[in-house]
Amino acid sequence: MVNNKILELIEEGLLEYYVSLNYSKESEFTVAEGEAIYGKEGAKYTKLAKRILFKAKLESSKNIHAKIISISEASGRLELLDKDMKGKVFPIFKRHIEKYGLAANYRNFESMTEKEMKEILDQLNFTALLDNIISELEDE
Amino acid sequence: MEKENSFASRKEVEKELQKLDIPLLLKKLEDYATYLLNDHDRDKAFDIAGQVFDKIITQERKWYEGKSLKSTLFQAAKSLSNNENKKLKRKRQLEVEGIEIEDIAAHDQIGQFDKLSINELKSIAVDLLKNHDPPPDYLEELIFECWIEGITKQREVAQYLEQDIKEVRKGVKRLKRKLDPIKDEFVKMGYGQ
Numbered sequence: 129m130v131n132n133k134i135l136e137l138i139e140e141g142l143l144e145y146y147v148s149l150n151y152s153k154e155s156e157f158t159v160a161e162g163e164a165i166y167g168k169e170g171a172k173y174t175k176l177a178k179r180i181l182f183k184a185k186l187e188s189s190k191n192i193h194a195k196i197i198s199i200s201e202a203s204g205r206l207e208l209l210d211k212d213m214k215g216k217v218f219p220i221f222k223r224h225i226e227k228y229g230l231a232a233n234y235r236n237f238e239s240m241t242e243k244e245m246k247e248i249l250d251q252l253n254f255t256a257l258l259d260n261i262i263s264e265l266e267d268e
Numbered sequence: 269m270e271k272e273n274s275f276a277s278r279k280e281v282e283k284e285l286q287k288l289d290i291p292l293l294l295k296k297l298e299d300y301a302t303y304l305l306n307d308h309d310r311d312k313a314f315d316i317a318g319q320v321f322d323k324i325i326t327q328e329r330k331w332y333e334g335k336s337l338k339s340t341l342f343q344a345a346k347s348l349s350n351n352e353n354k355k356l357k358r359k360r361q362l363e364v365e366g367i368e369i370e371d372i373a374a375h376d377q378i379g380q381f382d383k384l385s386i387n388e389l390k391s392i393a394v395d396l397l398k399n400h401d402p403p404p405d406y407l408e409e410l411i412f413e414c415w416i417e418g419i420t421k422q423r424e425v426a427q428y429l430e431q432d433i434k435e436v437r438k439g440v441k442r443l444k445r446k447l448d449p450i451k452d453e454f455v456k457m458g459y460g461q
Contacts, residue, residue: 134389134416135460138447139304141415141425143346145440146300147339148422151288165291172314177290180321181282187325188282 275330282325284337293338294318297345299444304349306356306455308448316352320344353460389459390416396453400446407431407439408446 165173276284294317301313320341323329331340384392397404397412404412407429414425422440426433454460 132459133386134393135451135454137415137418137420138393138412138450139346140420141411141440142300142303142444142447143342144420144422145437145444146296146342147336148437149296151293151296151338153287153289161292161295165295170291170295173291173294176294176318180290180318180325181285183322184278184282184285184325188278190278 275327275332278325278327281327281331281337284331285321285325288338290321293341294321297341300342301345301349303444303447303451304346304353306353306451306460312352313349316345316348319348393450393454396450397446400449404443404446405439407435408443411436411439411443 164170294314297317297320298310298313301316302308302310305313305316320329323344324331324337324341329340329344331337393416394409394413397409410429411425414420414428419425419428422433422436425431426436429436431439451460
């Protein structure tokens, strides 16, 4: 078998070098580096960088849409379930709250009555929830 | 259940990319790919640098939580360059198919160098570096010798050589310009992709 060890080690050494460099926006270039990347000859890098950031933003917003669909679907399913299983939504909701450790979000959760629980469910406004998610993601 | 191998969302990728100097990363990814490509084609290397980002953004290549994004990007460039080398090798094989004399000669050559021990190969690599024009300085030689002995991390090289890490980084910057001919010789001998 052909032994590639030497080339692999050189590749590894180079990789370690490139990874160790500072790529934060605050990094400082030498004049030559700056000219190579941001000068006339380097316009291709800035052009491609803009395309990359645009694409990243686009893909990221696709993800937001995916979340909206998912929550809308959940909302629809909840309505159907409520029709079919009248009265059983409350224990499921309680288990869900406990399972995900959300009880602390509700004051006196343990002593909350079924009526109070149902009020919370009724008050769950999915439109407002979606609006909140979108505005929070946009703020990030 | 313990969360394993969770990878960053598209939003997290975008957020991280916003913090980075993408043109600088593109340039360095291009430099790295240029060395890795057996034909050192800079245009091809630039395409690879762009593809690396595409793969991360679309999550075709996952960026796992806790791993550095820049390291994932450079690893991706390595994989893509290796794939290109395989394609090029196959293309060249097809081109020489039917030319029996060249095939036999190439095969014999690979067989001959395959018998060399790792120490003989190290010695060939060091000689190739020393014979470079312009020749390497003393620090470059030492860094190269560290690498082929398996000490490749910047910090470890600096500790081993009792040098400041910044000096080691500067040394690698000079050294990397002299590596293409070494790689070319090894590829000619039948090593590499």
